């Protein structure tokens with residue numbers, strides 16, 4: 001059977017019109033989506049025009065907090081975000097120096113155990129080990145790095161960083177004595193810093209880290225909790241606090257301030273306020289990202305009654321908790337972590 005030519009032409013015409021209408025609808029939908037963020041962009045431009053003095057007015061700060069609350073509620077966290085594994089060497093040097101000074105008080109002859117949770121490609125852990133071993137060459141430092149990503153842990157264990165990576169931006173072979181040796185276009189972490197370091201692929205929110213690895217004198221939990229929603233980050237924080245040894249320190253930055261304040265109060269942790277401002281302002285990018293990015297840091301408000309707890313990033317276990325933990329850890333002891341399959345040792 002042959003279809004008359006005029007019918008074929010009619011069908012082709014209808015198909016072309018349908019495609020044309022579809023394209024118009026698609027464009028309208030795209031513009032509507034873009035228009036949704038338009039008011040946010042206008043507010044951001046206006047905010048950026050404000051003189052610094054005006055931004056510190058209480059009413060402006062209150063508006064900033066509302067904008068930030070909205071950013072925290074709406075912005076995508078975690079895997080979809082390009083900053084999800086961002087790290088670099090000496091990201092917060094004042095924080096490392098404070099921990100160095102605090103742990104210098106602990107008895108000689110006893111190894112200092114540090115854990116870096118959400119360690120990404122290892123820059124934070126090697127920076128911490130470098131600061132501790134440079135200050136206390138006689139002291140044994142054992143370090144543990146844990147991350148969800150096997151790829152990051154492999155990079156961390158190799159300790160090799162091509163010069164173009166963010167981890168080593170602005171750092172040369174000679175910036176920190178004994179840290180790197182240069183091979184062509186890469187920096188290699190020196191062997192003395194890799195000794196006594198263990199790497200583990202796993203979830204740091206797990207409730208049995210202490211049973212797996214034993215208690216740690218210092219636990220760094222920096223810049224991953226803000227990728228979780230409030231409920232999950234609170235639960236994760238409570239779990240990882242159980243890894244801290246009697247008289248140990250928990251270091252917590254890059255976390256929703258409301259969640260941190262609430263949880264540390266609930267756990268009875270004491271804020272260590274020395275060098276608070278240096279540490280809080282060490283990452284300028286995070287301060288300027290407020291209030292428009294969920295990971296932005298609000299300016300310090302010393303008029304708040306709770307300001308030391310709110311803006312401190314270093315916390316110490318109070319005596320009562322220490323005693324309970326000491327007894328529990330003696331009873332439990334570490335599980336045999338060496339037998340674990342997913343560990344990488346240097």
Ligand SMILES: C[S@@+](CC[C@H](N)C(=O)[O-])C[C@H]1O[C@@H](n2cnc3c(N)ncnc32)[C@H](O)[C@@H]1O
Pocket residue numbers: 083084085086087088091117118119120121124146147148149152202203204205221222223224227
């Ligand atoms: C932004 S990086 C921060 C790295 C480093 N702590 C720092 O401050 O520079 C966050 C890292 O946390 C890891 N991470 C996020 N959630 C985790 C979890 N539940 N368990 C283990 N690692 C996690 C990610 O894979 C990523 O490498």
